[in-house]
Amino acid sequence: MYPSRFGYEAPKSIEEAIGYLTAGAGEAKILAGGQSLVPMLKLRFAAPEMLVDINSIPGLDYINIGADGSIRIGALVRHEDIERSEELKTAQPTLAAAAHLVADPIVRTRGTFVGSVCHADPQGDWAAAMTALGGHIVVQGPKGKREIAMKDFVLGPFQNALAFNEIAIEAVIPAPQGTPVGSYLKLERRVGDFATASVAVALNIQGGNVVRAGIALAGVGGRTIDATEAASVLVGKPLSEDSILAAAEAVAAAAEPRTDHRGSSDYKRQIVKTFVSRILTGIANSEQKVA
Amino acid sequence: MSSLYDEVTPTPPSDVPTRRVTIDVNGEPRTVDVEPRLLLAHLLRQGLKMTGTHTGCDTTNCGACTVLFDGRPIKSCTMLAVQADGHSVETVEGLASASELHPIQEGFKQEHGLHCGFCTPGMMLAAKALLEENPNPTEDEVRWALSGNLCRCTGYQNIVKSVLWAAEKMRAESN
Numbered sequence: 001m002y003p004s005r006f007g008y009e010a011p012k013s014i015e016e017a018i019g020y021l022t023a024g025a026g027e028a029k030i031l032a033g034g035q036s037l038v039p040m041l042k043l044r045f046a047a048p049e050m051l052v053d054i055n056s057i058p059g060l061d062y063i064n065i066g067a068d069g070s071i072r073i074g075a076l077v078r079h080e081d082i083e084r085s086e087e088l089k090t091a092q093p094t095l096a097a098a099a100h101l102v103a104d105p106i107v108r109t110r111g112t113f114v115g116s117v118c119h120a121d122p123q124g125d126w127a128a129a130m131t132a133l134g135g136h137i138v139v140q141g142p143k144g145k146r147e148i149a150m151k152d153f154v155l156g157p158f159q160n161a162l163a164f165n166e167i168a169i170e171a172v173i174p175a176p177q178g179t180p181v182g183s184y185l186k187l188e189r190r191v192g193d194f195a196t197a198s199v200a201v202a203l204n205i206q207g208g209n210v211v212r213a214g215i216a217l218a219g220v221g222g223r224t225i226d227a228t229e230a231a232s233v234l235v236g237k238p239l240s241e242d243s244i245l246a247a248a249e250a251v252a253a254a255a256e257p258r259t260d261h262r263g264s265s266d267y268k269r270q271i272v273k274t275f276v277s278r279i280l281t282g283i284a285n286s287e288q289k290v291a
Numbered sequence: 292m293s294s295l296y297d298e299v300t301p302t303p304p305s306d307v308p309t310r311r312v313t314i315d316v317n318g319e320p321r322t323v324d325v326e327p328r329l330l331l332a333h334l335l336r337q338g339l340k341m342t343g344t345h346t347g348c349d350t351t352n353c354g355a356c357t358v359l360f361d362g363r364p365i366k367s368c369t370m371l372a373v374q375a376d377g378h379s380v381e382t383v384e385g386l387a388s389a390s391e392l393h394p395i396q397e398g399f400k401q402e403h404g405l406h407c408g409f410c411t412p413g414m415m416l417a418a419k420a421l422l423e424e425n426p427n428p429t430e431d432e433v434r435w436a437l438s439g440n441l442c443r444c445t446g447y448q449n450i451v452k453s454v455l456w457a458a459e460k461m462r463a464e465s466n
């Protein structure tokens with residue numbers, strides 16, 4: 001299988017890349033890790049006239065953790081870089097828990113965190129994690145930079161909010177209030193499979209109380225499901241058996257799973273409920289140990 | 292009959308836009324003109340006639356096409372050859388020296404790590420990337436590192452043993 005013909009440029013700066021996108025007038029596409037785009041080109045699901053390869057742009061492979069705990073992830077940070085980051089293990093447990101569950105170890109050496117969010121796959125793990133974390137994407141176009149909150153970034157399956165000549169340059173996770181805790185659980189049939197169902201949980205805990213609760217789901221709807229409203233039953237109090245059960249039920253109700261070769265919709269909903277309560281119970285138990 | 296690959300390398304027809312790239316393949320600089328849509332796996336196999344790199348699924352799933360790109364394993368069916376310009380690529384042909392097998396190759400022989408051999412080049416390169424970083428992996432770490440590579444024959448048991456055998460031999464050699 002080989003793609004249809006396209007032009008190729010490997011610019012050395014973001015501005016130059018934006019120039020190619022603008023000149024392409026909607027027929028040019030960014031190539032990042034290529035782990036979604038190249039397969040699509042080969043299947044001819046995508047046939048752009050021009051690829052703008054951003055891999056030669058220097059300075060986009062940073063993971064910056066600020067003094068306030070905010071995190072900025074540059075456009076060329078690979079899945080593997082997240083997986084290997086010792087700092088993220090403590091600074092951002094939800095990301096750390098998801099990293100080794102994305103695709104397979106070889107795909108992870110190339111695929112990028114930001115590219116994955118841009119791809120807006122309803123089964124994408126990073127879009128779910130970013131949504132749970134209440135993050136945003138910084139994008140740059142001919143007129144400069146703007147920020148797009150995750151809830152506004154993913155418009156639908158494989159559709160993001162970028163204009164044709166905008167590049168996502170970094171993903172930002174805001175500073176936590178108190179301690180960031182959380183995790184990520186994914187049911188997959190084998191390594192490298194997309195999620196049958198995944199649950200991302202990102203809480204902030206201050207003085208023993210949950211002050212922010214973000215939960216998002218992958219694989220159980222036509223888009224990334226933001227279940228933060230369902231998770232609001234957790235906010236303003238310590239985690240308890242009652243609040244965990246209430247949250248697990250509310251989040252499972254927010255899922256929109258469909259029966260397919262990975263399982264029935266009832267089964268997937270049950271998995272969501274189990275995963276939410278498993279993650280929250282784990283957090284509650286370790287909080288008790290700390291206290 | 293002319294195929295895409297004959298067209299793009301070594302001498303593409305004049306009406307097809309190509310790019311001149313220089314790729315370090317197993318330590319040797321190779322300069323070729325490629326059409327941007329040419330995949331690295333196809334450049335290696337058809338263009339450079341190095342058929343040790345296999346293409347199995349051609350859909351980024353099986354890992355048979357795994358090569359090392361600047362030392363890290365990648366699926367060469369999912370990278371454009373133009374993207375390798377100025378980078379180094381290591382294929383299974385680069386493992387053995389003129390007179391000796393690489394310990395990983397020896398391990399596969401000793402522990403019967405292959406049946407049909409289709410997955411083997413990819414397995415060996417993924418294993419090489421692992422052992423370079425982690426000379427003393429546990430069985431679990433080997434399984435995890437090879438989890439992007441599919442084998443339809445062996446059931447993996449002997450592949451894992453082969454890599455552990457190679458790890459031991461490489462540790463002994465470096466002492």
Ligand SMILES: Cc1cc2nc3c(=O)[nH]c(=O)nc-3n(C[C@H](O)[C@H](O)[C@H](O)COP(=O)(O)OP(=O)(O)OC[C@H]3O[C@@H](n4cnc5c(N)ncnc54)[C@H](O)[C@@H]3O)c2cc1C
Nearest residue numbers: 030032033034035036037103111112115116124125168351
């Ligand atoms: C076998 C296999 C298994 C996989 N399993 C999983 C999985 O379990 N979970 C999961 O989440 N993903 C999975 N993936 C997808 C993988 O994570 C991809 O790496 C990811 O979806 C896309 O990131 P990329 O950097 O490779 O982007 P590319 O493939 O280069 O690009 C994807 C899309 O995003 C656009 N884009 C990329 N970067 C930018 C940018 N900076 N600005 C604007 N637009 C941009 C591109 O134009 C393109 O439309 C799998 C892929 C494979 C091949």
Ligand code: FES
Nearest residue numbers: 347348349354368
């Ligand atoms: S041929 Fe490249 S992953 Fe299967």
Ligand code: FES
Nearest residue numbers: 406408442443444
């Ligand atoms: S030995 Fe046949 S596929 Fe692995």
